[in-house]
Amino acid sequence: MLKQYLRLNTVIGISIKINSDNSTTIQACKIHTSKNQLDFEKKALDLNTLEEFNNEFISKDYLSVNLTGKGILHKRIDRIDEINSSNFESILPNAVFNDFYIQNFISGKHSFVSVIRKTEAEKWLSSIKNMGFIPVMLSLGPFPVNSILPQINTYDNSIIFDGHVIGLNIQNEWETYTYDEYKKSPFPVKLENEPIDEKLLISYSAAFQAVFAGFSESIEAHVMYLEDQLRSITANKRTKFLAVGMLIFFFIILLVNFLIFWSLNSSNQAISSKLGQISNGNLDTKTIQKSVETKENDLKLLGWDDDLDKAYFIDQLAMNLPEQISWNSLEINPVDLLQSRNSGSIKLLDRTIILSGFSDKIVPVNNWIADISEYEWVKNVQLQSYIIDQEINKGKFILMIKY
Numbered sequence: 001m002l003k004q005y006l007r008l009n010t011v012i013g014i015s016i017k018i019n020s021d022n023s024t025t026i027q028a029c030k031i032h033t034s035k036n037q038l039d040f041e042k043k044a045l046d047l048n049t050l051e052e053f054n055n056e057f058i059s060k061d062y063l064s065v066n067l068t069g070k071g072i073l074h075k076r077i078d079r080i081d082e083i084n085s086s087n088f089e090s091i092l093p094n095a096v097f098n099d100f101y102i103q104n105f106i107s108g109k110h111s112f113v114s115v116i117r118k119t120e121a122e123k124w125l126s127s128i129k130n131m132g133f134i135p136v137m138l139s140l141g142p143f144p145v146n147s148i149l150p151q152i153n154t155y156d157n158s159i160i161f162d163g164h165v166i167g168l169n170i171q172n173e174w175e176t177y178t179y180d181e182y183k184k185s186p187f188p189v190k191l192e193n194e195p196i197d198e199k200l201l202i203s204y205s206a207a208f209q210a211v212f213a214g215f216s217e218s219i220e221a222h223v224m225y226l227e228d229q230l231r232s233i234t235a236n237k238r239t240k241f242l243a244v245g246m247l248i249f250f251f252i253i254l255l256v257n258f259l260i261f262w263s264l265n266s267s268n269q270a271i272s273s274k275l276g277q278i279s280n281g282n283l284d285t286k287t288i289q290k291s292v293e294t295k296e297n298d299l300k301l302l303g304w305d306d307d308l309d310k311a312y313f314i315d316q317l318a319m320n321l322p323e324q325i326s327w328n329s330l331e332i333n334p335v336d337l338l339q340s341r342n343s344g345s346i347k348l349l350d351r352t353i354i355l356s357g358f359s360d361k362i363v364p365v366n367n368w369i370a371d372i373s374e375y376e377w378v379k380n381v382q383l384q385s386y387i388i389d390q391e392i393n394k395g396k397f398i399l400m401i402k403y
């Protein structure tokens with residue numbers, strides 16, 4: 001439930017494919033989450049320009065941007081946990097590390113590294129910001145689809161959609177990736193039970209991982225100011241959530257205080273009314289004292305010992321009961337026959353559990369006693385007796401547990 005208030009609830013995912021002739025093809029979808037439900041609010045296919053996209057999506061929401069096609073280089077290498085200026089030369093020789101936005105998608109033994117020049121990426125990000133949208137994440141290529149693989153219906157070790165061909169191993173780790181614009185999915189694509197156009201998978205996955213950023217792994221290019229902006233947005237949501245929580249907390253405190261005051265005031269009025277009718281205060285005081293003493297004696301007679309959870313004690317005793325032991329009876333605060341006989345009134349063994357049962361051997365009983373002794377609420381465990389019952393040819397034991 002807490003995640004609902006700390007994550008982005010509405011995000012537009014936009015996939016911009018830069019074609020070889022510098023034209024663009026744009027796929028976009030807007031998703032909204034409420035509690036544990038995720039729904040599509042809008043889908044847009046085969047847009048040609050950002051202006052068309054701007055006209056389709058009137059409300060200026062958070063945007064997760066994905067770039068594919070011309071100007072983006074993908075390279076599969078042996079797994080590398082972090083890409084920095086020291087090892088970038090081995091990935092892209094003669095390239096300047098600080099000139100690129102870099103995405104490192106780690107899958108099994110491999111890293112799929114995607115790079116784009118910052119100047120090229122900023123051209124798109126700046127245009128999007130100028131339209132009033134709030135970009136919070138940049139991803140490259142089809143790799144964000146990995147975050148929604150459990151939702152997609154797959155029937156073998158490969159996934160094909162909108163020209164992207166992904167080879168998986170039996171652990172669903174990416175082994176290969178190629179692009180062939182003529183390749184299409186051989187069957188209708190579904191997200192769980194909902195059909196979806198295969199062209200929307202990348203834009204949906206981009207939006208999906210932005211919604212759950214911070215709660216699941218995101219496959220994104222490292223763009224510092226976008227990451228800072230997303231952290232700032234979620235921090236503000238957290239602050240607002242805590243502020244609302246504090247207001248609710250103080251409201252509850254005030255309400256509880258009011259109810260206590262009202263209850264005490266009503267009690268005081270009732271007591272005052274009764275005191276006004278009393279003609280002999282001393283007599284009534286003695287009567288009240290005697291009533292209290294009587295009730296205390298009744299509580300002692302009933303074996304009352306505060307608000308200890310006996311059911312919890314019994315549950316813990318039963319939880320570690322060895323298979324070799326059969327449980328016959330259990331008494332909590334049983335009658336102390338000796339003291340009752342001597343005093344002429346009923347006396348109880350306070351904070352005591354008497355437990356009896358049967359076991360072929362005494363060893364399981366001793367092991368059980370050792371386990372019971374480890375419980376924090378147990379003060380002492382004693383084996384009162386262990387005798388062989390000739391009728392059933394089993395040992396009968398009696399334990400005394402002090403708590």
